[in-house]
Amino acid sequence: MYLIKKELFTIIIFFFLINFAFSKDITTLNSYSHDENQCSNTTTISVEWTAPSVSGDKYYATFSKGITFVFDEYDPSDPEDVPEQVIPPARHFSHSIERTSHTVDSEGTYYFNIVIDSEGEYGATASIGPFIIDTTAPSPVNVYGVTETDSNSIELTLEPADADQVCILLNTTNTVSCSWGYIPENRKLISPTLSEGNNQIYAFFKDIAGNTNQASHNISCSFEENEQEPTTQKAVSIPTLSEWGQILFLGILVLGALGVIHRNKIAYICASE
Structure with a gap:
């Protein structure tokens, strides 16, 4: 019995080694x-x-x-x-x-x-x-918005094709500065802060494989300043103490002159009679 077990064990080891060697x-x-x-x-x-x-x-x-x-x-x-x-x-x-x-x-x-x-x-x-x-860029892509504004930002509408991320840049195509974000379900975003004059908005689209495509939109900005006319106030001159003295002195002179004229007139009338 012992020899049978030993032989079986030897056969198992043999087949294991064969399997290891060739499989x-x-x-x-x-x-x-x-x-x-x-x-x-x-x-x-x-x-x-x-x-x-x-x-x-x-x-x-x-x-x-x-x-x-x-x-x-x-x-x-x-x-x-x-x-x-x-x-x-x-x-x-x-x-x-x-x-x-x-x-x-x-x-x-x-x-x-x-x-x-x-x-x-x-x-x-x-x-x-x-x-x-997948090496095919998302297409067609587009970005829409008003073309003239007096505001410092506008609402953008995106047409992303099969892209799932977007980066919006203003007056530059250097995507190194891109901050990629997922495209909203309503496909609408607010533009970066605009400046006076012409602004070129670039929308870069990226799909799940990393392929990119771009679209652009031109917007003209004219900021209207509410100019207010300055309020003109009339200056009120308040006499000083010395001016009051001059006025009083002139008043006395006028009254004195009137008194002299009146007395002379009475004297003339009496002399005529």
Whole structure:
């Protein structure tokens, strides 16, 4: 009984070692340039992996478009019968290589597929994706508003196509200064503070993949100032003390003169009689 158990254990270990030797699998597989199931306008896809490979082991790897595939369906040593989704050629890496990149030439959905080749025996194919490549700018885009105003800002109406973010700049196209924000549901925004004269408003639109497009709108500003005429007040001259003395003196003189004239007139009348 003991010998039977020992033989069974030996057989199990043997098959385990055979499986380890000829069915090594990729341990981890990641992309350091893209997120799976996320749109991106970056056309170079970069991936990296880890695996229990040793000297003598190799990797077969390739990118595919639309769907994944397993290397059992495709013998990379015989590239004459390449599946439609495979982007040739299949790459043969040594066990020391742990990353690769590929630049795609069109929009679409892409995957990366890799397998360990251990002396002609393949492990399980590992795949990562989809990586969604979108390089088309949102279009058509536009921005509307009044063309003349006496206010320092106006309401803008956006036409964003399939963009989901917007940046509004005044009299510049330098997007380095952009503060991107999500487009409101009503597609309306208030413009930056305008200045006197002509103002050029630029609306930059960005979609989920990072593609951008722009539109512009010209607005003329004329600020009307409410000019108020100054109030003119008549000056009231108040006599000083010395002026009062002069007035009193002149009054006395006038009264005295009138008194003399009156006495002379009476004397003349009496003399005539």
